[in-house]
Amino acid sequence: MNVPEWLDIIVRSVIFVIVLFLMTKLLGKKQLAELSVFEYIAGITIGGITSEVVMGLERSIINAIIAIVCFSSVPFLVEWVSLKNKKARDFLEGTGTVFIKDGKIMEDNLKKEKYSADELLELLRKKNVFNVSEVQFAILEQSGDLNVLLKKEHRPVTMKDLQMPYKSEKEPQTVIMDGEVLDEPLSVAGLNRRWLNEELDKLGVAMENVYLGQVDSDGQLSVDLYDDQIKVPSPQEKPLLLATINKCQADLELFALATDSASAKAMYAKNAKKLKDMLKKLDPALHD
Incomplete structure (x- = not known):
């Protein structure tokens, strides 16, 4: 039975897409990101073999697959030799x-x-x-x-250069995607759905209107809505906390100046200084 030429080409194309996919998976992500000389040579040759067989110029699919496997094994062999011997690695892969x-x-x-x-x-x-x-x-x-x-x-100035206190950050957790709550990231962040609903209420948005929601290492929720015309207020917890602590510290200093009692004056001044020192430590967290 004679197979139509167009159907033969489709079948051959599907076969080699699968073969090339499997060989690429075996080569790994490194080969997709950057090619060595041998990987480049193998890639060109494999492409030539594939096009010849797909278009029917070379009828033997098995022979073509064997050739592809042979050329695909070259990068594996080169990498194995490179791992075993530094001189060989420098020669085969080059140096900076x-x-x-x-x-x-x-x-x-x-x-x-x-x-x-x-x-x-x-x-x-x-x-x-x-x-x-x-x-x-x-x-x-x-x-x-x-x-x-x-x-x-x-070089750019860093907080370490300025000897300023700083804190390390954890990766943000995506807790809402396409209007659906992702419970696992929410749990990793140490939060729950009740907290999430309360935060959404503060922002004045409904769950189904949220395209993407993320929680940072400080526990602040930021959202991106489907409707980009809607303005979402920025989180106010940190500014409010900073303002409250500043007010308390200023009030304590004022009380220290206003009182005639030496003991009360000392107490107010002492606690005002404690709050001032605490503000210095909290400043990086409250301003980011």
């Missing part, structure tokens, strides 16, 4: 090349990797660096990415 050191361009390394000054400047601009003299160290990785370390005086 220093392009800039102490604000000075390594011209010989640029020529070795066949990069021009313009191309180097383009890579730097992608890292938001526009002045070579600001760079402490820049290295071209084997993947082709340029990693840049700025000189200390040109």
